[in-house]
Amino acid sequence: MANSAFGIDLGTNNIKIYSRADDSIMIEKNMIAIENKKTLFAYGNSAFEMYEKAPGNIHISYPLCNGVIADIKNMETLVRFFIGGLTKGNIKGGDYYVAVPTDITEVEKRAFYDLIKDANVKAKKIMVVEKAIADGLGMDIDVKNAQGVLLVNVGYDTTEISILSLGGIVLSQLINVGGKKFDEAIRSAVRKEFSLIIGGKTAENVKISLRDLEQEGKGAVVYGRDIVTGLPVEREIPTALVDETLQEHFSTIIDNIKVILERTPPELAADIYRHGLYLTGGASQVSHLGELISKGTGLSVNMAEQPIASVAIGLSRIIKDDNYKSVAYSIEGMGK
Numbered sequence: 001m002a003n004s005a006f007g008i009d010l011g012t013n014n015i016k017i018y019s020r021a022d023d024s025i026m027i028e029k030n031m032i033a034i035e036n037k038k039t040l041f042a043y044g045n046s047a048f049e050m051y052e053k054a055p056g057n058i059h060i061s062y063p064l065c066n067g068v069i070a071d072i073k074n075m076e077t078l079v080r081f082f083i084g085g086l087t088k089g090n091i092k093g094g095d096y097y098v099a100v101p102t103d104i105t106e107v108e109k110r111a112f113y114d115l116i117k118d119a120n121v122k123a124k125k126i127m128v129v130e131k132a133i134a135d136g137l138g139m140d141i142d143v144k145n146a147q148g149v150l151l152v153n154v155g156y157d158t159t160e161i162s163i164l165s166l167g168g169i170v171l172s173q174l175i176n177v178g179g180k181k182f183d184e185a186i187r188s189a190v191r192k193e194f195s196l197i198i199g200g201k202t203a204e205n206v207k208i209s210l211r212d213l214e215q216e217g218k219g220a221v222v223y224g225r226d227i228v229t230g231l232p233v234e235r236e237i238p239t240a241l242v243d244e245t246l247q248e249h250f251s252t253i254i255d256n257i258k259v260i261l262e263r264t265p266p267e268l269a270a271d272i273y274r275h276g277l278y279l280t281g282g283a284s285q286v287s288h289l290g291e292l293i294s295k296g297t298g299l300s301v302n303m304a305e306q307p308i309a310s311v312a313i314g315l316s317r318i319i320k321d322d323n324y325k326s327v328a329y330s331i332e333g334m335g336k
């Protein structure tokens with residue numbers, strides 16, 4: 001029987017793990033709930049369920065911040081529990097392919113390797129794959145032969161903008177804009193315009209339902225606390241206010257794409273103009289972003305079919321097909 005193998009995309013919001021044994025991708029919130037500073041209380045989606053509702057002695061947090069590991073101990077715990085869940089508590093040695101952002105330091109990259117090594121999951125082999133390469137494979141791009149691919153992943157804490165060519169990364173930039181900033185912008189606009197405090201999950205729901213609401217010509221009905229009276233109230237937020245609020249962050253993404261395009265060697269630019277830009281990541285689905293990027297850059301935009309899972313789908317292709325193994329590399333012993 002083939003070795004067990006896992007492909008891990010540690011996102012700041014969602015952790016995605018491909019498992020070869022059942023050929024499927026698990027998607028769970030990358031969150032941990034700790035009780036009284038020491039006991040694991042909940043993890044993944046169930047920790048997220050409690051978020052913003054839990055009492056003071058239960059601390060709920062994301063162990064990743066801006067695409068890098070901020071809380072190593074809790075991240076190790078999460079990886080161990082998720083892998084334990086996928087193997088029904090019977091963790092045997094396996095191969096691990098972990099996706100990392102490109103535009104981070106070597107030390108931060110190495111932390112992803114050390115994480116798997118130290119998570120007690122009996123890793124036999126740990127390979128690293130640049131996220132954008134996995135993303136490209138996940139979107140069915142022939143990354144090994146294509147000469148000039150512009151890929152943009154809009155996630156939770158981060159947006160990664162990359163130029164790929166012949167299986168490698170030519171340029172890459174990680175910026176701190178994504179779904180989290182979109183949610184925060186919605187919260188502060190509602191607070192300013194309606195004197196209403198809403199929770200992060202409510203803001204996220206407004207963002208996710210924006211497209212449907214616009215199509216139906218309806219506003220977003222939200223519940224929150226009135227700043228003046230302190231009482232819970234219901235209000236209808238016009239979608240135009242939400243659109244306007246998100247503009248600033250959309251512009252940041254578009255401006256950064258343009259900067260990357262300006263720095264792209266002209267021979268690669270030709271391919272990019274021919275094929276258009278590839279857009280993925282959960283938050284890339286927010287209403288109007290794709291069309292505004294297209295307008296702002298003059299490029300056609302190819303949207304991912306499975307934007308949250310595209311990196312993990314790419315990792316699954318690397319695990320299943322030896323032709324793609326060469327895009328993964330080992331960083332064992334590096335930087336020590």
Ligand SMILES: Nc1ncnc2c1ncn2[C@@H]1O[C@H](COP(=O)(O)OP(=O)(O)OP(=O)(O)O)[C@@H](O)[C@H]1O
Nearest residue numbers: 011012013014155156157158179281282283285286
């Ligand atoms: N239909 C949707 N419309 C808009 N945003 C969405 C939609 N579905 C999910 N999102 C947003 O996508 C984000 C999560 O996407 P994703 O899983 O790609 O991020 P991540 O990989 O965890 O983050 P990062 O790559 O920054 O580390 C969240 O902000 C979520 O609100």
Ligand SMILES: [Mg+2]
Nearest residue numbers: 011012155281
């Ligand atoms: Mg991501």
